[in-house]
Amino acid sequence: MRGALLIVKKEFMELSKDRKTMFFTFLMPLILYPLLFTMMNRLGSNDEARRLGRPSRVLLTDASGALAPGLRADPRHFKLVDPPEGGARQAILNQRLELALEVDPEASDRLARFETFPLKALYDRSDETSALALDRLKDFLKQQDTLWVQARLRAIQAGPQLAVPTRLEVAEAGDMGLTLGKVIGSFLPYLLVMMMYLGSMQHGIYVTAGEKERGTLLSLLATSLPRNQIILGKLLYIFLIGLITALLHMSSMALAVGHAMAGHAAAAGPGAAASTGALAAIANPVTMGLTFVLMVPLGLFFSNFILLGGIQARTTVEAGTALAPGSFVVIFLGVFSMAPGIEKLRFLPFVPVLNVSLAIRKLFSQQASAWEYLVALGMTIGLAAFMTWLSTRMLNRESAIFKV
């Protein structure tokens, strides 16, 4: 084992000499998530505040004057504008206008006759500000309809309750925090698994195919270190880098989530218990610990895969080409595990990598099942052990080292 540890030492020493790689490997994950969360939060709230604080620009065609006074009386939400150049449709698509509203020219007469009058609204569903204008119009019409219906009821000497047989009262069980917790819980496992693979892939290529390409591998093999120890050392290094990367990503996420929790609790006051509960499940040390235990054999499995691909290749480019499909598989499985309702499929706990992703997802959403967790853990340990055996056998072959 001494030889393997010396190789690990050599690889970490080499890594420590490259400041850029050090930054992207160790520091970047730590600042990435807090930065990402803060930016998303700021941008989201700024954008929303900007949209809500501005009146919607409406082109109103209302010859009868049925709606114009009401809309003009609400300058906080509506601003009536003159017909734009190039037509209303183009103006909406160019975001110079949010809504075009065309009211029946006989609307006032129809109202007087207790009839329904039609009105046409033109908006852009893909544009949030335009969609907001339509929502505002709907709210406005709802209030206006109530006033008109009540006037009609008064005219036929009926009580105002006649048109309101029910009244629905809605209470929110969760809130934005709970939604946030569930969303994070669904993509975080995928992100962790992916980071573990991608985080160690480049390092793995550098210490395997890279050594071959740079011509330094022979000098290493010519030392009195046993070849098995050299292989084991390389494997250990790739594994440790993957593990450290995953750990850093986890810590950084926990930090960012913790920060979000504190901010959310401060903003929502004592009623934020449900949301903080969901978020706390992610930042919980037990959840983190159980996740970490799952990541260890998964990392070993990935490391072996990278080691095999790296040492069999002649150049770093060849190794990258060979290992890139592996990242696609990991990404595909990750995306697959994020699909809604996927956890209900009975065979999933037996699909490697995917079962780890699902187990982590369930841990985070507080729906963990012990047997599913153990199956994922057992399968991944078995797979990692098999891969370790395979890679030591394969890499002891001369053809792997001196590939021509």
Added chain:
Amino acid sequence: MIQLTDLCKAFTVKDRKTRANKRIEAVRGLSLTVQPGEIYGLLGPNGAGKSTTLRMIAGLMRPDAGSIGICGVDPAREPERARSLVGYLSSDLSVYHRFTPRELLRLFGEFQGVEAAVAERRGLHLLERLALLDFADVRMEGFSSGQKQKVSIARALLHDPRVVIFDEPTTGLDVLTAKTVLDLLRIMKAEGRSVIVSTHVLPMVDGICDRVGIIFDGVLHGDAPPRELLTRWGVPSLDEVFFKLAADAAGGGA
């Protein structure tokens, strides 16, 4: 001492056109002995089997047949012990460029089981001998080919090996650096080490090698002092021996 008996090594490569496996006999029944205090020159064109032979002696490859003795140790049975007796310099002019020479030598000292203080002292002594002491603490990424080769030589000799194997040590080096390397080879000879050097730079051989073997298509021709080879072939220079062998090979004879 290096003792090679009937050494054979073949590789299987895939023919891209026919998709069939092709067997290439890189070394065929090679036997030679290098005594302590002797420099043996292994000559031959590219692809003749020189590097394969040296890699087998260095314990990097296993022979298909035949035997190797490194100071009485069989690399097939005791690979680590055999490698600890050998200082191997590959033909690649490559070093771990992120390290300084001092760091590299310290690390390889650990790999070879040399005590840290001894490795430091020996490493610095070698760097001084190779006129590289001023660069002991400079990262090697900006080093010239000659400087890299000097560091590689120091790395190969750090554990005080009884057997020294240099694969094309002067290729790509300027005249001055090449002279430093050749001078070092002479010192190693004087220290009683068995030295085997491969090259296709023939004038180099004449000056330093006690005996020479010319390898062609995996077969060793000659194995005698350079002057004796010239007499045997009746030619004025080793270049001529080379051309004759090439002509024989092209004509089907050896």
